[in-house]
Amino acid sequence: MTAPVAEVVELRTWLSGHWVHDGVSFALRPGEIAALIGGSGTGKTVLLNQLVGLLTPSGGQVKLFGQDIAKLNAGALQALRRRFGLLFQDGALFSAMRVADNVATPLREHMPWLSAPLREEVVSLKLALAGLPPEAAAKMPSELSGGMRKRAALARALALEPELLLLDEPTSGLDPISAREFDRTLRVLVDSLGLTVLLTTHDLDSLWGLVDRVIVLFEGKVIADGPIREVAQIQHEWVRSYFDTRATE
Amino acid sequence: MGEQVLRLSGDWVLARLPELQTLLSRESIDPSLPLQLDGGGLNTIDSCGANHLIAHLGHLGIDFSRLELAGFSTQELALLNLVANRGGGVSRLSRRRRRRGLNQVVGWHAFAIARGTHAGLAFLGQTGAALGHLLRHPGLMRWRELFVQLEMVGLRAIPIVMLMSYLIGVVFAYLLGIQMQKFGANHLVVDGVGIGIAREMAPLITAVLMAGRTGAAFTAHLGAMKVNQEIDAIVTLGLSPFQVLVLPRLFAIVLMLPLLTFVADIAGIVGAAHVAAWNLGIPAANFYDRLRDVLPLNTVLFGLSKTPVFAAAIALIACHSGFTVRRDARSVGLHTTSTVVRSIVAVILINAAFAVAYPEIE
Numbered sequence: 001m002t003a004p005v006a007e008v009v010e011l012r013t014w015l016s017g018h019w020v021h022d023g024v025s026f027a028l029r030p031g032e033i034a035a036l037i038g039g040s041g042t043g044k045t046v047l048l049n050q051l052v053g054l055l056t057p058s059g060g061q062v063k064l065f066g067q068d069i070a071k072l073n074a075g076a077l078q079a080l081r082r083r084f085g086l087l088f089q090d091g092a093l094f095s096a097m098r099v100a101d102n103v104a105t106p107l108r109e110h111m112p113w114l115s116a117p118l119r120e121e122v123v124s125l126k127l128a129l130a131g132l133p134p135e136a137a138a139k140m141p142s143e144l145s146g147g148m149r150k151r152a153a154l155a156r157a158l159a160l161e162p163e164l165l166l167l168d169e170p171t172s173g174l175d176p177i178s179a180r181e182f183d184r185t186l187r188v189l190v191d192s193l194g195l196t197v198l199l200t201t202h203d204l205d206s207l208w209g210l211v212d213r214v215i216v217l218f219e220g221k222v223i224a225d226g227p228i229r230e231v232a233q234i235q236h237e238w239v240r241s242y243f244d245t246r247a248t249e
Numbered sequence: 250m251g252e253q254v255l256r257l258s259g260d261w262v263l264a265r266l267p268e269l270q271t272l273l274s275r276e277s278i279d280p281s282l283p284l285q286l287d288g289g290g291l292n293t294i295d296s297c298g299a300n301h302l303i304a305h306l307g308h309l310g311i312d313f314s315r316l317e318l319a320g321f322s323t324q325e326l327a328l329l330n331l332v333a334n335r336g337g338g339v340s341r342l343s344r345r346r347r348r349r350g351l352n353q354v355v356g357w358h359a360f361a362i363a364r365g366t367h368a369g370l371a372f373l374g375q376t377g378a379a380l381g382h383l384l385r386h387p388g389l390m391r392w393r394e395l396f397v398q399l400e401m402v403g404l405r406a407i408p409i410v411m412l413m414s415y416l417i418g419v420v421f422a423y424l425l426g427i428q429m430q431k432f433g434a435n436h437l438v439v440d441g442v443g444i445g446i447a448r449e450m451a452p453l454i455t456a457v458l459m460a461g462r463t464g465a466a467f468t469a470h471l472g473a474m475k476v477n478q479e480i481d482a483i484v485t486l487g488l489s490p491f492q493v494l495v496l497p498r499l500f501a502i503v504l505m506l507p508l509l510t511f512v513a514d515i516a517g518i519v520g521a522a523h524v525a526a527w528n529l530g531i532p533a534a535n536f537y538d539r540l541r542d543v544l545p546l547n548t549v550l551f552g553l554s555k556t557p558v559f560a561a562a563i564a565l566i567a568c569h570s571g572f573t574v575r576r577d578a579r580s581v582g583l584h585t586t587s588t589v590v591r592s593i594v595a596v597i598l599i600n601a602a603f604a605v606a607y608p609e610i611e
Contacts, residue, residue, distance in 0.1 A: 095577030111264070118266050118301075125300040128335045142576040161263045161295045185331065192328035193295055 003066050005030050005164050005196040006051060012059035013046060020046055021057070022220030028164075033190055033197040035207055038217035039238065044200040045089060047217075048166050051198070052086050053077060064164070082110050084164040085157030089172075091149040093141040099152045100137040103127060106159045122159070129189075130155035131181055146173045154182075158189075167199035171206055179203060183210040204243075252317075253282050258290030261298025269298065273305050280310040289320030299332040372569040376499070379491035394497040402463050402498075403505030407512060409462070410455055414513035417450055418442065418520025426529045435529045439536055442521040443544035448552045451513035453600055456559035459506055460592035464567040467498055468588040471571025472581040480572070490572070499564040506560035507553045514549065555603050562595040 004027035013021040020043035028034055036044045049055040050062055053069045062069050064080055072080065093102050103123045107114055114122070127137055130151040141149055150173055157165060170186075171179035183206055189195055201207065207214060207228055214231045216224040218238050224231045232243045255276065261269060278284060284306070288294075303313050313333040318326065349357070383389050425441045471494060474480050483490050518540065525531040570588040574580045 096579035114266060118270065121301060121304060122263065122266070122297050125296060125332065125335075129296060129331075131335075140577065158296075161297060185335070188327050188331045189296065192324040192331075 002030050004028055004063075005065060006198065007063040007066075008047070008051070008060070009063070010060040011047070011050065011057050011062065013043060013050070013055075014058040015043070015046065019220050021060075021217075023060070024217065024220070024222055025060075026215050026222060026225055028196050028198055030163075030196050031190065031194050032212045033186070033199070033210060034213040034215055035211040036198060036200045036215050036217060037202070037207070037242070042217045043220070044217060045168055048086065048168055048198070048200065051166060052081075052084065082160055083162055084166060085160065085162035087150075087153050087157045087165075087167040087170055089168040091141070091153035093149060093153055093156070095141050097141075098137070099127070099132070099139055099141060099144070099155075100124075102141070102152060103155045103159050106156065110160055123155075126155040126158050127152070129158060129185060131178060131185070147175065147178060150174065151178075151182075161193070163194070163196065165195055165197045165199075167197065169200055169202070171201060171203045176205070179206065180209070186210065252285055253278060254285045254287055256287045256290060257294075257302075258292070260292050261294040261302065263295055263297040266297060266301060269301060270305075273302070278306070278309055278311070283315070283317060284311055285317040285319055287320045288318070288322075288325055291321070291325065294325055294328065296328060296332055299329050303329070303333050368573065369569060372572070373565065375491055376495055376565065376568075379489060379496055383492065383496060389492055391493055391497050394493065395500055398497050398501035399505060401466070402459070402501045403509060406459070406462060406505075406509060410458060410509050410513050411516040413454055413458060414446075414451055414516040415520040417454055418446055418517030419524050421445055421450065421517070422521035422524040423528065426524065430529070435525075435531060436535070436539060438521070438525055438529060438531070439539040440543045442525075443518065443540050444548055446517040446521065447514050447544060447549045449600070449604075451517050452510050452552045452556050452559070453596070455510045455513045456506060456556060456563070456596040456600075457593055459502065459509070459560070460563050460596055461589050463502055464563045464588045464592045465585050467564065467567035468571040468574075468585045469581060471568060472574035472584055475572065475574045476576050476578070476581060495564075495568045498568060499561065502560040502564045503557045506556040510553055510556045514552070551603075551607065555600065558599055558603075559596045562599060563592040566592045566595060 007027040009025050011021050011024040012019060020041075024047070026034075036047065038044055046055060050057050051064065053062075056070065065083060067076070067080065069077065069080070093099070094105065097105070100120075100123050103126050104119055107119050107122060124134065124137065127134070132148060132151045132155065136144065136148060136152065141152065144152065150170070154167075154170065157167070171182055174182060186197065187210060190197060199206075199211075201211075211228060213226060214224070214228050215222055216231060216234075216239060218236070223236055224234050224239060231239065234240075255278065259265075306313070306316070313329075318329070321329065422438055422442050425438050425445075426435065429435055429437050429441075471480070474494075480490050480494075483493055522533050522536045525536050526533050567588045570584045570591070574584045
């Protein structure tokens with residue numbers, strides 16, 4: 001058994017007057033796609049931000065690649081940042097840069113020795129992998145639709161060939177065809193590169209078709225953790241109603 | 250005719266791209282012969298490595314579908330197929346902008362100025378219409394927003410306005426005092442300082458300060474709202490952004506600037522009186538006595554009467570600039586800068602116009 005890529009131990013978070021997380025623990029094994037699900041306001045995005053060190057948890061530990069990120073110095077954290085990519089919920093593209101420059105930014109920052117033609121080659125590959133047409137590269141983020149912006153942000157998250165990919169609602173805002181296309185791309189990348197993915201989603205098709213493992217957050221705790229087939233069978237009111245919505249479609 | 254074999258080994262990853270580029274370019278591959286790719290010695294390959302390989306072969310004229318693939322694992326094959334289908338060659342990201350001739354540059358700027366003027370006049374008209382509507386329907390007044398703005402614009406600016414004006418008064422009296430001492434006419438400092446501060450310095454300094462402080466705040470606030478589509482939301486809810494956002498700000502600054510200027514008048518004169526007492530041997534009582542004789546009320550009122558015009562110019566420039574922010578973060582910064590510059594220029598121009606129109610000093 002290899003060491004976990006990311007590990008959350010007894011995480012507790014106090015936010016605006018209540019415990020958002022009250023003892024959350026799980027570990028991600030290399031090469032798996034795990035989905036974090038839960039109702040709105042159950043702290044899924046907060047948890048992703050804590051995993052990458054943008055927010056400090058009130059208690060507990062967050063470990064990436066075996067290292068406790070709270071104990072890392074700035075240099076070590078910077079080195080760690082090369083190894084994961086984060087897709088923000090609303091993209092968070094740099095609005096003053098063209099899409100191509102957005103994707104090139106992590107490359108410029110972390111691999112300055114890469115020549116310009118090679119960088120362009122990588123940028124156009126990542127844009128294509130994310131499903132963007134070539135003409136989108138020269139546009140400004142404000143000229144793109146919501147779904148296109150999401151793909152551009154995904155291209156940026158993929159830029160450094162990360163080992164761990166954290167995706168905050170990657171398929172929301174995409175049409176079903178693009179969403180399934182996205183799932184397939186992600187699956188190939190995961191299988192061939194040994195990527196580990198943690199995503200939050202409300203997309204039941206992604207959950208059934210793509211994800212290896214589902215982690216359910218409810219009232220600050222993990223109430224279920226396992227393959228979708230098992231999780232969907234759990235006798236819990238919220239889990240029941242979550243998966244039952246599919247039947248009414 | 251034999252078959253060529255390209256044996257891949259080691260790591261084909263992003264970090265080694267430059268190295269791989271050199272290695273690949275050294276290989277002499279004949280595009281007319283069939284080519285076998287042997288991935289048996291491959292350690293790892295990532296999408297960048299696969300893409301570079303396929304793109305390189307593509308440049309040589311060897312299509313991915315014509316390659317014979319051997320020794321690859323299923324996952325590596327899946328990656329190669331994905332990259333070949335999606336990524337493909339290197340599409341040049343058009344970086345260069347077409348150069349524009351002089352005519353085009355002049356024309357472009359002329360149209361930009363015309364569009365800007367048109368938009369500015371339209372904004373002025375819409376504000377006027379909103380004002381007219383409000384006068385007919387006073388119930389539409391946003392009192393809460395107005396009082397919030399009155400506090401932000403007026404109350405919270407008092408300390409900085411007093412400090413600035415006090416210091417200006419000190420410097421002004423000091424400079425004037427040195428000149429007047431040459432003639433032994435120290436007491437004339439009071440005349441100069443009184444008129445100078447009440448008529449020009451206090452209104453101008455306060456307005457410039459407000460342009461920087463309040464004008465920038467208006468533009469940044471409205472610009473951020475625009476980026477966040479809050480202004481669209483206001484329109485969609487059936488409200489007028491002019492009633493909700495522009496008019497309260499306009500009223501707040503038009504009401505507050507004269508009051509702040511009066512505060513500045515007093516602070517400046519107190520500063521001058523202090524210098525007169527310390528450096529020029531004019532006791533405070535004498536200073537204020539003489540001030541009452543030589544500073545007519547009309548001069549003070551003239552100074553104050555300019556300020557609502559300054560205020561309206563600042564509010565209109567700032568709000569218009571905020572509304573024309575485009576949906577990106579840099580635009581907010583650019584528009585805020587332009588608000589400060591344009592409103593300070595506007596204040597100084599209006600002040601000059603007043604000085605020319607009413608040259609007589611009592």
